[in-house]
Amino acid sequence: MPDLPQHRSVLAGTAHSSIAASGIRLEALPEGHLLHVLGAIEPAxxxxxxxxxxxxxxxIRKAGFRQWFVAGDQPLAHAGLEALTAALAGKAFVTDQSHGRLRIGVSGHSSRLLLSKxxxxxxxxxxxxxxxxxMTMVGHISVQIARTGDDTFELTVLRSFAESLWEDLSYMAASAVKDEA
Structure with a gap:
């Protein structure tokens, strides 16, 4: 049926796939899966x-008191979600946020300088x-920042704010490169 909505990545295309500047790399990460887990369960x-x-x-990324985001690059399998929901019954609730949030990678030796802006x-x-x-703000946009490596971070943002955040990060990247020079 041609009238059904088609999934497209918000940051798809050459303009948004990645940006590399001196010491900074911005990258639209695979949409994969993102689950919000709420409840009295320990991370282990x-x-x-x-x-x-x-x-x-x-x-597993802490998202607040008794709240975690579970992020991964693989698409969400319905059977896996059902198994997890059943296993956590009575301990925690699971909400699929895969279609509502995106992850952006920020890496390089100037990544902290960029994010500090x-x-x-x-x-x-x-x-x-x-x-x-x-969980914090980057400018006016609510994001989760996770440190995934020495100079590597992932920013998780609501899908509707992804393009705006990408533009802000691109601008801050250009500014960070000027500051380093």
Whole structure:
């Protein structure tokens, strides 16, 4: 049926697939899956349940009090979601956010400089170690920042704000390159 909506990536196309500047790389990450888990379950127990349900390659990111985002590059399998929901029954609730949020990768030796232009979060490795995550604002947009490596971050944003965030990051990247020069 031609009148059915077609899925398209918000940041698809050459203009939004990636930007590389001196010391900075912005990249639209695979849409994969993003689950919001709410409940009184510890991260280690959640990780065990994720592995059983086929989400072993996913990462767990704190999103608030008794809240986590489970992010991964693989598309969401309905059977896996059902298995996870059943396993967490009585302990936590699972909401699929895969179609409502996007992830943007920010990497390179100037990535912290770029992000410091938009947020007040202390991204120094001593204060924000690999595996850390925080809900914050980048400019006027609510995002989750997760440190995934030494100079590598993932920003999770509501789908409707993804293009605006991408434009802001692109502008900040150009400014960060000028500041380094």
């Amino acid at each position: 127990a959640l990780a065990a349940e994720l592995a059983k349900a086929g989400f072993a390659e996913s990462s 938009g947020t007040a979060v202390d991204l120094d490795p001593a204060a924000f170690a690999e595996g850390s995550s925080v």
